[in-house]
Amino acid sequence: MGFAAAILAMVLLFAGCGQTETKTESSTAASETEDETLVHVLALKGPTSMGMVKMMSDNDSKESPADTFELAAAPDEVSAKLVQGEVDIAAVPANLASVLYNKTNGGVQVLAVNTLGVLYIVEDGDTVHSIADLKGRTIYAGGKGATPEYALNYILEKNGLVPGEDVTIEWKSEHAECVAALAEDADGIAMLPQPFVTTAQTKKETLRTALDLTEEWNKIQKSEGTAGTLVTGVTVVRTAFAKEHPEAVADFMEAYQASVSYVTENTDEAAKLIGDYDIVPEAVAKKALPACNIVCITGDEMKEKLSGYLGVLKDQNPEAVGGELPGDDFYYSE
Template sequence: MKKKYLFLFNLIIIFSIVTSCGTKEVKRPETIEFCFRDGIPALTVAKLMKEDPIIAENITINYGMQKSPDLLVSKILKEEADIAIVPSNLAAQAFNKGLSYKLIGTSTWGTIYLASTEDIESFEELKDKEIYAFGKGLTPDLVLRFVLSQNGINPDEDVKLTYLNSASEVGPAFISGKTNIALLAEPLATNIMMKKDDAKIIFDLNKEWSNITGTDKGYPQASLIIKSDLIEDNIKFVEKFIDLYEKSIEWANENPEELGDYAEELELGVEKKVIMQGIERINIGSFPIKDSKKEYEIYYDSILDFAPDYIGGKIPDEEIYFEK
């Protein structure tokens, strides 16, 4: 009798082993929402969008290009984006609000310039001049005010800052001659240089920021962020994605002509001729966060002095950063 029970017991064990070995774990299909603005941020994603590589089995990336900053901000504040390219101040804001995003690296460095039809070689020569600007209270305005003040120019007393509603309004005003000095952002700056023969860049504000702060790269204008849950639950996917995104940035810098083709085909909001003419001013590259923490700390510290609410009231601690 005991032998009979022992035989049945062994049979059950063997059956269990056989059936478990023959059963594969079925992974549910998952869609990762990757959100970013059109224009320069989209250029850093162009290679990924065009080639759409399979990074992990059963995972699909939805490339959600947003046409306005408000739509992008909404995606972040509602935590609808799993991965996103955002203004670096928004990365700090999200972290300080307790939202589950980590800062991975820099997508683009500063792309804001002062242009003029006049031969201006020093900041002192800007005194009593009118400057058409945009983005009041936002990154362009904060960077302009910081650079002016650090060069001995009181932005509220020594110059007249005339703010228009958007960067796209400043360009036509400058071209038409309403102002001789304008704050321009890429890719609009290159577009205007190509249309207005007597226009010239008088100050690269990213370089000026770098000179003032002693940083190598300037200020981090836009950053890649990823949800903490995605990092914790699917680290292999995240690491492979980061590698491919970094290669996409490198490729964009090294292949402006092909990048222009991709941009026009994918309707990324930048013309091929502008990319080819202005690739250096577009200022993408130098991605890894491990090489740029000093730049972020100085950037956030500078903003804290000017507009603390812009980064959520405090400088984010080390927990904001993720290094693969």
């Protein structure tokens, strides 16, 4: 299996977050500047890029933008550009960062966790209030062979349920198929990511969010005395760029943290920006943002949460993290 194909098979990619085009949102003139500290940023459309929209907007409003931002539809495009040095910083699925670290012998480092878990159990009814309530039920889900499957299996197993025996999981190729299955199965339930949950609820108003799988994951970790959490996305930097331009990285992180704070504290305004940048429609973003778990976690807390998450994935399937857990140098420190 080729490198790009292998990454695609491993990565946590939510179909409801994607678009069909790649779109550059910054000035072409800016990308042609000779300023060696110009930061080229690439992010996947979806929750992992939502926290960046304020700094993207601020950057685009400047006569001489400090950075260039590009939005991508697929993770293999991000991987290729990072490996080839065409971008310096990228927002990517958490396990893809680990895969790239292993494939490039430490060529990328994680600057921050940008999105915690966005997976939810939904139903058209009011029968599921705990993981135990899933026993004997059928769950419609997307993401077989990738991180959604590993996360679901981990949570079920830690709650004493055997996937495929105590709980039937019917895998679908697209999240829209899960919603269609719910319409045909009055007792069915589904595992869906945000913002697709919100998109589905706009089409089926009786759809209820029954369980937050991030909360369920955290309950398990707390009971075992560990601090890992369910992580969707991270922001990474090319290691070579970070070593050559530490001040540019520091400036980026200062603006990024401010952007995340703005997005999480100003839902209406952030939703408009998210719609303007064609990440998801404004109306969907307005409802989904509070459940998208947008964060900017750095330093020791980042390492603790992310390493715990990657450890669970490795136990489920080592290939999901690129074969081995990353070394300490995977976690960027100033």
